[in-house]
Amino acid sequence: MNEILRMSMNEMAEADFDCSCGRHHSLPIKKIAIGKGVINQLPEVAAAFKGKQVYMISDNNTWKAAGEKANRMMTEAGFEIKNYIFERGKEILIPDELAIGRMLLEMPLDTALIVSVGSGTLNDMAKYLSSRTGVPYIIVCTAPSMDGYVADGAPLICNGQKISYVATLAYGVVGDTDIMKAAPMHMIHAGLGDVLGKLTALTDWSLAVAMIHEYRCDTCVKLVEEALQKCITNAPLLKERNEEAILYLIEALTLTGVTMAIVGVSRPASGSEHLLSHYWEMDFIARHKYPELHGIKVGIATPIVAEIYELLKDDLPAETKALVPRREFVEKLLRSAGAMISPKEVGIERELFYRSLMEANTVRKRYSVFQYAKDQGRLEEVAEIITERIYGK
Template sequence: MNEILKMSMNEMAEADFDCSCGRHHSLSIKKIAIGKGVIQQLPDIAAEFKGKQLYMISDNNTWKAAGEQAFKILSDSNFEVKSHQFETGTEILIPDELAMGRMLLEMPLGTALIVAVGSGTLNDMAKYLSSRTGIPYIIVCTAPSMDGYVADGAPLICNGRKISYVATLAYGVVGDTDIMKQAPMHMIHAGLGDVLGKLTALTDWSLAVAMIDEYRCETCVKLVEEALRKCIEFAPALKERNEEAILYLIEALTLTGVTMAIVGVSRPASGSEHLLSHYWEMDFIARHKYPELHGVKVGIATPIVAEIYQLLDDELPPETKALAPQREVVEALLESAGAMISPKEVGIDRDLFYRSLMEANTVRKRYSVFQYAKDKGRLEEIAGIITERIYGK
């Protein structure tokens, strides 16, 4: 097996190896610092850019969570930093054309390094800007809410559609667990949802191997499975913000990010549960409704996808059948941490829910259990059964 399986998260920066899957993998992130108090390492991590212009982006919440502190640490070390804070008020920041345009407009001339302070949205915006300008970026993570800190894709909203743009990896990732563990509990639930989504994402990947002979990297599967195991064991302790439970959550999010980064696609971390989440999100945004956190939606979608697998059990390829998680087990895990499990709780009505099951396979050009059910002529029947179970007759 490959040496990456023995590395700690922080050792994975600049990993470069020939993998047993037959491909060469490399992780171009220069510096990963995840742990207690690591925000103090910012001046070291950004050392190469001393004397040059830094551009810090945050929003009013993430400024309070870590932006102010990061700004002070850098300024006290004589870095030249211009800060722009998005004012989100009661709204949330949507990574769309408007927000992307504003971020570009505020960027000072001669910027040599972008420093994003936030979670999924700000990270994706910064990585997109970084990829298109060639200016490196550092992410100071504020919440263990999703697994995109180490990934190179940037799901953004363009013309109302959620599009995963190919972007770039961060120059540096700074995940101070003292800061991340203080994130709102709802964001911690989102992180757990995003991690549990890997149960069905990996099942979809195995289905794609069986049905369309898709490439699969066993090292990535092992990394995700091991991270999942520890995170699941400690899931109930997330309610109390138990240090170990939060650390395992951060580790699972980081390692799944690493797998996306080394294979260059989000397949190891994103399957049918993400298709449902993206479908709901686009519908909410089109109606100017709060779209709910990504990981919360992924968490709700995961037992639903598990149920689809259960309903197809009699005709699944054996290797996929062996992997398919049980709906009840995933729901119990979410409940043990206090997270939501019903689409009704986030305002998804019967019509949207049924439609999403029927159309989720159109969200991405990627083989999924939705495509499988459709090809077997069973999608309509399954969508009807699940909708009736949740919403009644």
């Protein structure tokens, strides 16, 4: 029972066990390689496809970071590679109809394996393409920036709206800390923000259990909490690109993806903080503005959600009350790594901020502290208090 609690990150591939939560869990990912120098294991991870057509996707930044080396290693090992490199300047790559369509158009008919070299956007597009074509994919991680490397959802932009499509899990994950510690610091901050979001995500999950009797797997909760604690302890070292801190960060991000995969829902990793992030992003896209990185917005949203919980603390169920993180604690962790903490720093105006607090519960059908505050008749009060604290009267 729960042998996954005794496994290392790399041993979790193809985990299959009966859990104390009463369910049987399995992780169909074939290979996980996280650690120093593991990009050298890429030909071994992809060995089942040797001699077959491989479609490698990157952008001009990730090509320099890891794509060129991955291409050379696989070519020398006997793989047939077709590369497609998205060219972009300073703008972020938007995973919309144009990008997805272009990626599909460039894909060889006899592709046996997709290899995506990148982080959030390139991973999401590859897993979507994989799910629609039936061709497995491997992700070569280039930044510890988000938790979707081993998740089966693909948040994409369609008709200006952010929609999380059901996609597929990766065949293999290769995360080399030598590569990821050299990622732009902004992306490392994004990873930290995404990890700290688990503080409020787990609190939301507890609230949903207490209020609407939602299913929860305590094994998954324990896995996330243990990984989260390592990141919290080492957060100040991220600004120095400390290798151990980077390893704990990518392990936590990967592990929360594993927990999502084995329980089949995103509860272990995503709560009210993600609802705010998605709301802000959809507003920016609708106004043709480039949104901030997902994890940066999640990091900013997490202390805000923590403050909502603090304001409602006296009325919360006892178990949930015990999990509530303090706003100042989360902000201190973000500051210790040099990350942003205010919505004003990413261009979120007062009107958008207030509206997001009032309407975040509409982003997706999921019980959250926003719904709880609304049901208690206190959402408007809470929104006004927090908006005035950040933006003034």
